Amino acid sequence: MAFMDGQDNGGDRDGSKGRAMALEGIFRPRSVAFAGVSGDSFNSGSMLMGAVVDSGFKGEVYPVHPRGGDVMGYKCYTNIKEIPGPVDHVVVCIPARYTRQLVEDCVAKGVKSIAFFTAGFSETGAEDGKKLEAELVSIAREGGVRLIGPNCMGIYCPSSGLAIQVGMPKESGPVGYVCQSGGNTVHGVAEANSRGVCFSKAVSYGNACDVNETDLFEYFTHDPETEIIAAYVEGIRQGERFVKALREATQAKPVIILKGGRTDAGAATAASHTGSLACSSSVWKGLIEQTGAIQVESLEEMTDCILPFLYMKPPKGLNTAIIGIGGGASVIAADDCYSAGLKVPSLPAEMREELKELTTEAGNIFNNPIDTQSFMVGVEEFSKTVRIVADWDGIDLLIVHIAHESLMMEMGMTRTFVNVAIDTLKKIGKPTAVALYGASSPKGWATIFEEQQQCMDAGFPVFYSVKTAANAISKYLRYHQSRNNHHE
Amino acid sequence: MAFMDGQDNGGDRDGSKGRAMALEGIFRPRSVAFAGVSGDSFNSGSMLMGAVVDSGFKGEVYPVHPRGGDVMGYKCYTNIKEIPGPVDHVVVCIPARYTRQLVEDCVAKGVKSIAFFTAGFSETGAEDGKKLEAELVSIAREGGVRLIGPNCMGIYCPSSGLAIQVGMPKESGPVGYVCQSGGNTVHGVAEANSRGVCFSKAVSYGNACDVNETDLFEYFTHDPETEIIAAYVEGIRQGERFVKALREATQAKPVIILKGGRTDAGAATAASHTGSLACSSSVWKGLIEQTGAIQVESLEEMTDCILPFLYMKPPKGLNTAIIGIGGGASVIAADDCYSAGLKVPSLPAEMREELKELTTEAGNIFNNPIDTQSFMVGVEEFSKTVRIVADWDGIDLLIVHIAHESLMMEMGMTRTFVNVAIDTLKKIGKPTAVALYGASSPKGWATIFEEQQQCMDAGFPVFYSVKTAANAISKYLRYHQSRNNHHE
Numbered sequence: 001m002a003f004m005d006g007q008d009n010g011g012d013r014d015g016s017k018g019r020a021m022a023l024e025g026i027f028r029p030r031s032v033a034f035a036g037v038s039g040d041s042f043n044s045g046s047m048l049m050g051a052v053v054d055s056g057f058k059g060e061v062y063p064v065h066p067r068g069g070d071v072m073g074y075k076c077y078t079n080i081k082e083i084p085g086p087v088d089h090v091v092v093c094i095p096a097r098y099t100r101q102l103v104e105d106c107v108a109k110g111v112k113s114i115a116f117f118t119a120g121f122s123e124t125g126a127e128d129g130k131k132l133e134a135e136l137v138s139i140a141r142e143g144g145v146r147l148i149g150p151n152c153m154g155i156y157c158p159s160s161g162l163a164i165q166v167g168m169p170k171e172s173g174p175v176g177y178v179c180q181s182g183g184n185t186v187h188g189v190a191e192a193n194s195r196g197v198c199f200s201k202a203v204s205y206g207n208a209c210d211v212n213e214t215d216l217f218e219y220f221t222h223d224p225e226t227e228i229i230a231a232y233v234e235g236i237r238q239g240e241r242f243v244k245a246l247r248e249a250t251q252a253k254p255v256i257i258l259k260g261g262r263t264d265a266g267a268a269t270a271a272s273h274t275g276s277l278a279c280s281s282s283v284w285k286g287l288i289e290q291t292g293a294i295q296v297e298s299l300e301e302m303t304d305c306i307l308p309f310l311y312m313k314p315p316k317g318l319n320t321a322i323i324g325i326g327g328g329a330s331v332i333a334a335d336d337c338y339s340a341g342l343k344v345p346s347l348p349a350e351m352r353e354e355l356k357e358l359t360t361e362a363g364n365i366f367n368n369p370i371d372t373q374s375f376m377v378g379v380e381e382f383s384k385t386v387r388i389v390a391d392w393d394g395i396d397l398l399i400v401h402i403a404h405e406s407l408m409m410e411m412g413m414t415r416t417f418v419n420v421a422i423d424t425l426k427k428i429g430k431p432t433a434v435a436l437y438g439a440s441s442p443k444g445w446a447t448i449f450e451e452q453q454q455c456m457d458a459g460f461p462v463f464y465s466v467k468t469a470a471n472a473i474s475k476y477l478r479y480h481q482s483r484n485n486h487h488e
Numbered sequence: 489m490a491f492m493d494g495q496d497n498g499g500d501r502d503g504s505k506g507r508a509m510a511l512e513g514i515f516r517p518r519s520v521a522f523a524g525v526s527g528d529s530f531n532s533g534s535m536l537m538g539a540v541v542d543s544g545f546k547g548e549v550y551p552v553h554p555r556g557g558d559v560m561g562y563k564c565y566t567n568i569k570e571i572p573g574p575v576d577h578v579v580v581c582i583p584a585r586y587t588r589q590l591v592e593d594c595v596a597k598g599v600k601s602i603a604f605f606t607a608g609f610s611e612t613g614a615e616d617g618k619k620l621e622a623e624l625v626s627i628a629r630e631g632g633v634r635l636i637g638p639n640c641m642g643i644y645c646p647s648s649g650l651a652i653q654v655g656m657p658k659e660s661g662p663v664g665y666v667c668q669s670g671g672n673t674v675h676g677v678a679e680a681n682s683r684g685v686c687f688s689k690a691v692s693y694g695n696a697c698d699v700n701e702t703d704l705f706e707y708f709t710h711d712p713e714t715e716i717i718a719a720y721v722e723g724i725r726q727g728e729r730f731v732k733a734l735r736e737a738t739q740a741k742p743v744i745i746l747k748g749g750r751t752d753a754g755a756a757t758a759a760s761h762t763g764s765l766a767c768s769s770s771v772w773k774g775l776i777e778q779t780g781a782i783q784v785e786s787l788e789e790m791t792d793c794i795l796p797f798l799y800m801k802p803p804k805g806l807n808t809a810i811i812g813i814g815g816g817a818s819v820i821a822a823d824d825c826y827s828a829g830l831k832v833p834s835l836p837a838e839m840r841e842e843l844k845e846l847t848t849e850a851g852n853i854f855n856n857p858i859d860t861q862s863f864m865v866g867v868e869e870f871s872k873t874v875r876i877v878a879d880w881d882g883i884d885l886l887i888v889h890i891a892h893e894s895l896m897m898e899m900g901m902t903r904t905f906v907n908v909a910i911d912t913l914k915k916i917g918k919p920t921a922v923a924l925y926g927a928s929s930p931k932g933w934a935t936i937f938e939e940q941q942q943c944m945d946a947g948f949p950v951f952y953s954v955k956t957a958a959n960a961i962s963k964y965l966r967y968h969q970s971r972n973n974h975h976e
Contacts, residue, residue, distance in 0.1 A: 165894065367756065405678050
């Protein structure tokens with residue numbers, strides 16, 4: 001196929017754009033067949049088909065199973081070739097030993113892409129598994145069919161109604177997600193979505209026998225629906241091509257990567273999971289530094305690092321004002337910000353005097369962090385405190401933080417604190433993050449989720465600690481600094 | 489007073505035990521007076537008195553306020569000296585300018601200890617504040633009264649019904665908590681308690697003008713009700729004495745310390761908060777290493793590090809088996825354990841074969857981490873999988889982990905997973921931690937809290953990620969290793 005050869009296509013010198021455009025079709029099938037759908041509730045095929053139906057897929061849906069009949073109200077075909085209309089995409093949940101025949105049938109039927117949930121191939125380390133996988137690739141390439149997986153969950157694309165689990169978010173957004181693991185696709189999307197992040201597409205690509213991490217980076221680099229690229233990657237198949245694709249991706253868009261298998265133990269696990277070969281951690285580290293990609297170590301940190309790109313314009317510098325309640329919490333917040341590389345400048349003496357007039361209680365700190373009881377005096381006093389600090393030229397950004405699950409929360413004071421702070425800061429427009437933490441009960445978490453929604457509605461990113469907020473903001477700032485340096 | 493002089497008292501060569509025993513009284517007052525209780529709901533005195541009443545304090549409670557009358561159903565006295573019976577402990581919430589007179593009244597009344605919520609002393613940095621604080625200490629020492637604070641919340645002791653906020657846990661436990669910050673006392677206790685940790689006593693000691701961190705370390709070292717010492721410390725007042733006390737404490741009991749002000753920014757904040765002087769981070773680091781105290785960086789990590797002491801017998805070594813669901817989650821778990829210094833040995837070939845027979849699905853990992861779908865085959869198969877791994881001599885401990893907020897949780901499968909795993913592991917008795925994570929909704933957290941309770945009831949510690957579990961266990965192991973080395 002032309003787009004596999006890396007020919008010169010005019011302005012697309014290495015063919016990456018052409019290859020990317022050719023991949024667009026896998027996200028827009030007119031119809032999807034599910035091979036291996038028994039209709040039992042624990043059957044993987046039934047679950048994957050249920051996800052697409054639930055997601056509002058507009059095209060045709062065809063269950064396929066040797067016993068035929070009806071499945072979930074759909075006519076079930078005994079074979080792909082029996083299906084009357086065109087079949088663009090096939091999701092495969094049949095045992096590995098039947099897959100060669102299935103790919104041949106798909107070629108005969110004119111299928112464009114196949115996602116293999118089926119496992120038991122190269123990741124087992126066994127020769128017959130590797131051989132079968134190579135055969136599938138060979139048959140598919142000859143027949144012009146793209147393979148996703150095997151040993152993967154496939155494609156999530158809310159705008160076209162593709163999903164890989166019931167209940168996935170239906171709203172589209174600017175994040176493209178390259179994710180080798182199916183579980184990390186589902187959990188990463190859920191975690192990010194609960195914090196206000198929506199996705200253009202996500203692809204769980206498993207063993208990466210055909211469509212691999214490099215193809216997907218190329219695709220998301222050129223995809224107009226994707227503004228930020230997130231990735232969970234265990235192995236790199238085509239080293240040189242990958243380095244080039246990652247460099248191109250980071251030049252075009254922010255790239256946030258979680259590398260699975262960054263230690264010996266993790267690398268051994270990745271080999272068993274997706275047959276991924278280890279990549280030396282020093283090589284990987286060098287690559288990340290060279291390209292300016294943002295490296296993270298958990299799915300939660302991935303969301304943390306996406307949030308500033310969506311909810312915070314770039315601060316002009318590192319100078320951070322920290323506003324919250326509690327002296328001990330303020331000390332820890334200052335330690336956390338400083339440790340993350342942010343600066344916490346002292347307030348000018350005259351400003352401190354001005355702030356002191358807004359509260360009658362001793363036991364406040366007006367020195368940045370600002371630990372203020374002014375909101376116990378009144379809403380206006382607290383709002384003015386926030387305004388005075390936020391207006392100061394000496395700071396570039398604010399972190400507003402409050403601990404939950406104390407009397408404060410019971411009395412509705414965390415809510416008041418958050419409401420007044422975000423109302424005031426919305427008007428000022430300086431980059432601001434909110435940290436809501438200290439929930440030690442289901443009720444505490446319920447309150448945090450409600451307040452989080454208010455913050456997101458007002459356009460502020462929410463973190464679950466000052467430490468994680470400071471870490472994400474610091475990485476966001478370094479990203480912009482390194483780009484500015486490159487552009488100078 | 490004798491116990492301030494450090495005389496030789498027989499076996500108690502430096503007097504620390506004598507001093508500690510003398511401090512016992514502050515936790516067992518026969519009566520408590522609250523100076524500055526207006527009865528208004530936002531009044532600090534009313535809140536602190538409400539906390540003690542709510543906590544079931546058995547002794548007499550006396551509100552004191554110039555306007556007299558009745559407060560919360562108690563007769564309110566206009567002056568401490570007016571109170572008819574003996575007053576052992578006084579909580580002070582009056583403005584700083586009235587405190588000299590109050591301490592004099594307390595001396596006249598024969599009060600034994602005073603906790604000053606009142607702030608506006610040395611922590612302001614102003615000369616008059618420092619001078620007033622020194623005067624209070626001088627009057628109190630001469631009159632034989634111990635001062636706690638000022639600028640603190642005072643004493644929490646569930647067994648005697650002392651509390652510093654309404655709703656604090658009423659159950660006693662083995663952890664003594666030295667905590668300079670009032671907020672960090674309340675939040676630290678709530679956070680730890682929600683995860684199965686109870687306290688013997690906690691003291692918020694603010695500016696530490698009289699009773700300081702060293703006194704409290706000495707006290708908890710000798711307190712028979714305390715088996716583990718946790719601490720949040722901003723400043724060290726008596727360096728040499730503190731080093732000696734910390735060394736004695738760590739020799740007697742595990743000590744877990746969160747140092748507030750470990751960075752320049754944090755130290756500046758600590759100075760404003762409790763007037764604490766900065767302590768060089770290299771000096772502090774050396775002290776921690778010398779004494780074998782466990783250093784943490786957040787209240788959550790403090791709880792993490794307490795848990796193994798309460799819920800896990802010491803593993804014999806670092807070899808860890810990781811059992812969970814999900815290939816990507818298993819890869820990250822292996823990286824997290826290895827990064828924390830644990831070992832993740834491969835299972836013997838024959839054991840892997842044995843495990844493979846327990847599940848029909850491909851897509852599992854039997855290599856440690858064990859990613860097993862065996863519990864989708866049946867409860868007995870999953871239980872057997874866990875049993876085979878746990879019984880193996882090659883591992884010293886287990887981490888069982890499961891992500892929430894996916895279809896798995898909705899279908900009740902996380903519950904089944906946790907139930908079967910803990911039932912099986914309870915019988916085997918090998919040290920085990922449980923990691924419950926990935927809740928991205930209030931419902932997800934509610935489920936985690938329920939499952940957490942089941943685990944705690946069965947005697948297993950619960951963490952909110954494999955990373956935090958591995959970190960705490962690694963510190964727990966290093967603690968035991970260093971003690972064994974010292975004892976050799």
